[in-house]
Amino acid sequence: MANFPFIPLCVPPWDQTAALAAGAQYNQQNGFYADANTHLDEVWVWLPRRFKVASPQPVLVPDMLPSTTWEQNIRTIMGMPAWDRIRKHAYQAAGFRCEICGANAKLEAHELFQLINETATQKLSRIMALCPLCHKVHHLGIARRLGMLGSVKAHMLVVNRWTPAQMEQAIQHAYDVWEQRSEWNWSLDLSWLHDYGYVYV
Numbered sequence: 703m704a705n706f707p708f709i710p711l712c713v714p715p716w717d718q719t720a721a722l723a724a725g726a727q728y729n730q731q732n733g734f735y736a737d738a739n740t741h742l743d744e745v746w747v748w749l750p751r752r753f754k755v756a757s758p759q760p761v762l763v764p765d766m767l768p769s770t771t772w773e774q775n776i777r778t779i780m781g782m783p784a785w786d787r788i789r790k791h792a793y794q795a796a797g798f799r800c801e802i803c804g805a806n807a808k809l810e811a812h813e814l815f816q817l818i819n820e821t822a823t824q825k826l827s828r829i830m831a832l833c834p835l836c837h838k839v840h841h842l843g844i845a846r847r848l849g850m851l852g853s854v855k856a857h858m859l860v861v862n863r864w865t866p867a868q869m870e871q872a873i874q875h876a877y878d879v880w881e882q883r884s885e886w887n888w889s890l891d892l893s894w895l896h897d898y899g900y901v902y903v
């Protein structure tokens with residue numbers, strides 16, 4: 703953490719008073735943050751995932767959805783207006799910062815799916831607010847096509863505190879799993895949308 707003059711916090715509008723009471727700082731330039739004197743335990747709930755680990759362990763592991771699921775997403779099923787509402791809520795809930803690295807960047811919404819091999823079910827877990835670099839770790843093929851692979855890899859190294867060899871191993875593993883899963887047909891479970899009050903047909 704020594705490299706950071708401050709630790710960014712993901713404080714949603716409805717938590718702002720509680721965060722300040724817990725010792726969070728705020729200024730126009732940094733938004734909400736914790737300085738070196740803040741007890742991180744007090745602001746734990748608002749820490750980006752990168753700062754939640756006490757010991758080095760990966761927080762941004764590459765994975766890719768099987769190619770057989772690529773047309774199955776909320777945008778195509780529910781339409782753009784509903785998707786816009788859902789993704790903007792995710793940005794707000796993350797205090798308009800990347801949930802993983804804390805970057806104050808233009809955010810993208812990532813559909814986090816749990817892939818249950820036993821039943822070949824692709825189950826929506828939630829929507830995450832991610833910066834473009836963290837997001838592309840889950841879409842390495844797209845990163846490559848956009849010429850972003852180098853910067854995405856550099857980001858992965860820093861955020862995970864990995865060696866290049868550890869990173870290449872993780873990427874290879876992600877491709878192996880992806881290849882295997884792409885041979886199956888997956889059914890989609892969007893019950894999360896019901897649980898959170900989003901209506902869909």
Ligand SMILES: [Zn+2]
Nearest residue numbers: 800803833836
């Ligand atoms: Zn990020």
